[in-house]
Amino acid sequence: DTAVSQTPKYLVTQMGNDKSIKCEQNLGHDTMYWYKQDSKKFLKIMFSYNNKELIINETVPNRFSPKSPDKAHLNLHINSLELGDSAVYFCASSHNQGSSYNEQFFGPGTRLTVL
Amino acid sequence: AQSVSQHNHHVILSEAASLELGCNYSYGGTVNLFWYVQYPGQHLQLLLKYFSGDPLVKGIKGFEAEFIKSKFSFNLRKPSVQWSDTAEYFCAVRGTYKYIFGTGTRLKVLA
Secondary structure, X not given: XXXXXXXXXXXXXXXXXXXXXXXXXXXXXXXXXXXXXOOOOOEEEEEEEEOOXXXXXXXXXXXXXXXXXXXXXXXXXXXXXXXXXXXXXXXXXXXXXOOOOOOOEEOOOEEEEEO | OOEEEOOOOEEEEEOOOOEEEOOEEEOOXXXXXXXXXXXXXXXXXXXXXXXXXXXXXXXXXXXXXXEEHHHOEEEEEEOOOOHHHOEEEEEEEEOOOOEEEOOOEEEEXXX
């Protein structure tokens, strides 16, 4: 009954490789997000999609490309991985259409380590 | 500009001590405020939220927060902390399709 799920949980890869992280939510939410949490626990929004449409792109390098095939999925593809991409990536979702109860629900995170 | 400030970066308390974590925000629209907790190695979970009405909000695990509009603050409190409250705490404000998080406060409770 996981609300927001991410795969994989851990990802270890070499510099220069391309990798993808998948996210799925079964809450019926219309908005999904990707966050990057660095080693100091600072949580930085990367992207936000509402009804499959990109609405927030926070000065993230072009190597990061989100894709939302439907409202329940938001995947993150990263090209040419760099050491600085090592972090925990969290997916989240919320409902943003006229609802008062629109807190975000977070996935378990994907710990990416670039060697 | 929208922003959230958490002034306490690291807090160390003994069990049964009282807790107050500061949060100040800057946002011009209708304010929706949140406190999230992240236990070691886990994802963020909602502790409590404020949308409107009573400015004193009660959350899970004995936490509460008070919204003071004149001070742009939403401080988190707990009268008596437990060892299991050791975690990272994040204050957040909701903007349009965007949530702005503070830098977090790391709480360590000594048994």
